[in-house]
Amino acid sequence: MTAVTTKSRGPFLTWLKTGSGILTAMMAVIVIALIPAIIQGGLKLFLQRVFDSLNNGAVYAVTAIALVIIFKATTLINFAGANIAMFGAYVCWWLNTSYGFPIWIAVFVAMGTMAVLGSLIERTLIRPFDVNDHLPVVLITFGIAAILEAFAGGFWGLEFHKFPSPFPSDPKDRFTIAGAFLRYETIGTLIVMGLMIFGIYLLLNKTKVGLAFRAVSSNVESARLVGVRTGRTLQFGWALASALGVLGACLVAKQTNLEPAFMAKLVIFAFAAATLGGLDSIGGSVIGAFIVAVVQSMLTGYGQEIPGLGWLKSNFALVLAFVLILVVLLFKPAGLYGTRRIERV
Amino acid sequence: MSELMLKMAGVNARYGAIQVLRDVNLEVAKGEVVVVLGANGAGKTTTLRAICSMVATTGSIQIAGTEVVGKDTADIVRMQVAHVPQGRGTFPELSVTDNLMVGAYTRKDKEVQSDIDRWMDAFPRLRERRTQAAGSLSGGEQQMLAVARAMMCRPQLLLLDEPSLGLAPLIIEDLFRRFGEINRETGTTMLVVEQNANLALEIANRGYVLEAGEVVLQGSADDLRTNEAVREAYLGA
Secondary structure (H helix, E strand, O other), X not given: OHXXXXXXXXXXXXXXXXXXXXXXXXXXXXXXXXXXHHHHHOHXXXXXXXXXXXXXXXXXXXXXXXXXXXXXXXXXXXXXXXXXXXXXXXXXXXXHHHHOOOHHHHXXXXXXXXXXXXXXXXXXXXXXXXXXXXXXXXXXXXXXXXXXXXXXXHHHOOOOEOOOXXXXXXXXXXXXXXXXXXXXXXXXXXXXXXXXXXXXXXHHHHOHHHHHHHHHHHOHHHHHHOOOOHHHHHHHHHHHHHHHHHHHHHHHHHHHOEXXXXXXXXXXXXXXXXXXXXXXXXXXXXXXXXXXXXXXHHHHHHHHHOOOOHHHOOHHHHHHHHHHXXXXXXXXXXXXXXXXXXXXX | OOOEEEXXXXXXXXXXOXXXXXXXXXXXXXXXXXXXXXXXXXXXXXXXXXXXXXXEEEEEEEEOOEEOXXXXXXXXXXXXXXXXXXXXXXXXXXXXXXXXXXXXXXOOOOOHHHHHHHHHHHOHHHHHOOOXXXXXXXXXXXXXXXXXXXXXXXXXXXXXXXXXXXXXXXXXXXXXXXXXXXXXXXXXXXXXXXXXXXXXXXXXXXXXXXXXXXXEEEEEHHHHHHOHHHHHHHOOO
């Protein structure tokens, strides 16, 4: 009898341990946890919090993909990424407000500028070091982050600046669904994210430089032996990741406002998203991004009503992000859809 | 001897403080199959890595008359040198087709697709599994993929590092028969590092024996097969 039970439970338990199984289980837990909240606060409020989270989800996804691209190529976490993105957002704002560049032109120029800076950083500060010796390179990325933050503060001041919205952002620019507001900004951010993912897919799967990038990510030594110039390929990865980071920063800056540390605060959530989805999985990190955003929105929305936890308020989300990173690293280090062992970080 | 494809003269190679090759002199004529024999740690793999500039090297290495010591690996590959490293060196996350595409990375002509078809004809198992990730193939299939990928760059010089490692005897025999065919049909020059001396000497014209990083013996395949020391050390007779 016992043996039969074990047998019939086998496939289900095996599935439950796969990425999709864990994902389904997580969704189930979240949904069940939310039922009392929905009953108490009403469907409208719940829907509003879901809509609010979509914007963050898209921004986390874009930022997480920038992290994933560097990690895939080098198995390194690029701690400079957030501030490269921050600096790019300042460049965008500066071109727009001081020189009258249309916002989207300013975004693209800023992306290009930071792509060039990213590739220069790779060439001058990263490439001289042995890729297998992670500590010096990680320290260098920390250093670059600090330098960029100091320069941004020096050039543009430490105060908050209002960032122009890249989308129609009048209070009336919104759809109303079951009483909840879905803003055009949110839809625009989602569309940009979708286009970006499609663009990355084409770039990595349909171009020669994409093939080289995937080859280097898969097996550096063999990539060299088929004639791929690995240094230039990593440089391409840095340029791409820097540009994407800037795009993410420009999408979120309207809500957070500009200040030198605004992306450093946000990148924790992107890091949690990428860790959850799998640090070498672009698709996984997008899924992770939306889970983190939904849970964050629900916890900050409903969390204050949980007895004894009200004092955490908005810091709740930050704590949650760290707890999530810790739990994933402890129990499923490769993340939901990742393949690479995390020890190599 | 006819025109030389590879000429190594006074080659030393080291990994940090450890010197692995000492004054190695080795020649491979165009169209020849040459085997390098030796025990573990004798420097066989390092010999191949030195040719591709994957290890710190001094001395002279000429490929088809061009000096390559100090050149970048990517530039040496562009001289149509293909290297199948030990343990196959496939790209595990990439599909079989993408592995072959990467093999043709340095080519700019329009015949890459027809070459993919050609090597899938030669190794039908690769066609069956063309959309699968290379990491999901069996050891024998991965070795076929590694060889097909190497041939995708239309090499004039093919370096094979212990192709028999970890494979079943029947598969190894088939593989070496293929090497012989490839050499006859395409005229590709081959330098093969191999522990399985019997099979290697069957398809080889000549051979070298390395010991502790030095060439201690060289000769025709027939001479090596009958050499008392070689028979004792590598042929199990």
